[in-house]
Amino acid sequence: MSGPRSNILGAVRRALKVSGSEMDRQDRVGARLSAHDRNLVPARSDGGAARKVALFRQMAEKVQTSFDEIGDMAQVPDAIAAYLKSHNLPPELKVAPAKDLADLDWSSQPLLAVAFGKAEEPDPVSVTRALAGVAETGTLVLPSGPESPVTLAFLPETHIVVLRRDEVVGPYEEAFDRLRAKLGEGVMPRTVNMISGPSRTGDIEQRIELGAHGPKRLHVILVGAAAGDEG
Numbered sequence: 001m002s003g004p005r006s007n008i009l010g011a012v013r014r015a016l017k018v019s020g021s022e023m024d025r026q027d028r029v030g031a032r033l034s035a036h037d038r039n040l041v042p043a044r045s046d047g048g049a050a051r052k053v054a055l056f057r058q059m060a061e062k063v064q065t066s067f068d069e070i071g072d073m074a075q076v077p078d079a080i081a082a083y084l085k086s087h088n089l090p091p092e093l094k095v096a097p098a099k100d101l102a103d104l105d106w107s108s109q110p111l112l113a114v115a116f117g118k119a120e121e122p123d124p125v126s127v128t129r130a131l132a133g134v135a136e137t138g139t140l141v142l143p144s145g146p147e148s149p150v151t152l153a154f155l156p157e158t159h160i161v162v163l164r165r166d167e168v169v170g171p172y173e174e175a176f177d178r179l180r181a182k183l184g185e186g187v188m189p190r191t192v193n194m195i196s197g198p199s200r201t202g203d204i205e206q207r208i209e210l211g212a213h214g215p216k217r218l219h220v221i222l223v224g225a226a227a228g229d230e231g
Contacts, residue, residue, distance in 0.1 A: 038173055045136040045170030050226065052135040056168045059138025060220065063197030069222045073100055076162055079221050080127065081109040087217070089158055094123040098147040101129060101162065118149035119156050126152040126215075127160045131182065132175040133168040133220070139196045140220070141175045143182075143189040153193055159215040161195075165224035 044055060057067055068079045084091050091109075095101050097116045106114045119126050128148060132141040140161055144150045153159060169175050183189065199214030 038171075041171045041173065042136055045134075047170070049165065049168070052170055053165055053168050053222070053226075056133045056135040056138055057222070059135065060133075060140075060197065061138070063138060064218070065138065065197050066217070066219045067222060068219070069226070071223075071225055073104065073162075073223055076101075076104055076221060076223070077106050077109045077112065080160060081112055083160070083219055083221075084112075084125065084158075087158075090124045092123070093125050093127055094119045094152060094156065095127040096129055096148050096152055098129045101127065119151040119154075121155070123156045125158040125160065126156040127162065128152050130161050130163045130167065132178050133163050134170075134172055134175050134194075135168055136171045137196055139172075139194050140218075141179075142193045142195065143179060144191040144193070145189050150191060150193065153195060154199075154214045157215055158217040158219070159195075159198070160219045160221065162221050162223060165222060165226070 045052070047055075061067070068083060070076065070079050080093065081091065083089075091111050092113045093115070095114055095116050102116060106112060128142060130140045130142055133139070134141060140163065142148055142153055142161075167178075169178065179188075179192065195218065198216050198218040
């Protein structure tokens with residue numbers, strides 16, 4: 001690199017008293033990026049699996065997320081049918097084409113109308129899988145991709161998210177660890193959506209209104225036995 005740009009960057013380095021060759025600096029930056037060093041992490045996100053799940057639920061419920069807890073994935077269709085019936089919602093689902101959702105026996109609930117793919121008007125209910133639930137803030141992490149169309153998280157009025165207990169992590173850093181483990185180092189999806197409760201706004205007469213820019217209901221089905229969790 002030469003010319004005016006090199007001169008400008010050289011002046012900046014001298015002002016900052018940055019030493020070493022360009023190659024040395026690139027190596028230092030690469031080492032820093034690959035280390036994934038933690039910054040300040042809230043102490044509340046520490047603890048065993050049971051504590052993280054309890055904190056995740058506590059934080060999510062503060063922002064109007066509702067929950068069901070079931071033992072295994074096979075119970076998901078039953079849990080969804082019961083939730084929709086209890087809230088007098090239409091039994092029409094647009095489901096993310098994730099393998100563990102597609103493999104479920106949806107015929108066990110014959111009143112459910114199930115289709116797979118991206119959400120479109122007027123789909124009333126969507127079902128997705130989350131990569132992780134962040135206990136620190138009660139936030140769901142949903143990376144986009146072929147098995148997780150973004151419209152499912154934003155278009156229908158009711159969004160149902162299936163999350164395993166062992167997918168609940170403490171801080172955000174652990175969620176990004178999971179993302180790198182799934183996709184590979186240096187690979188990112190087009191978007192990573194972080195969802196804390198249903199859509200809301202306080203712009204209308206300073207009152208919280210749900211469903212302003214997305215779903216007005218967010219329901220999490222937490223899958224897995226609680227027995228044996230460490231506190």
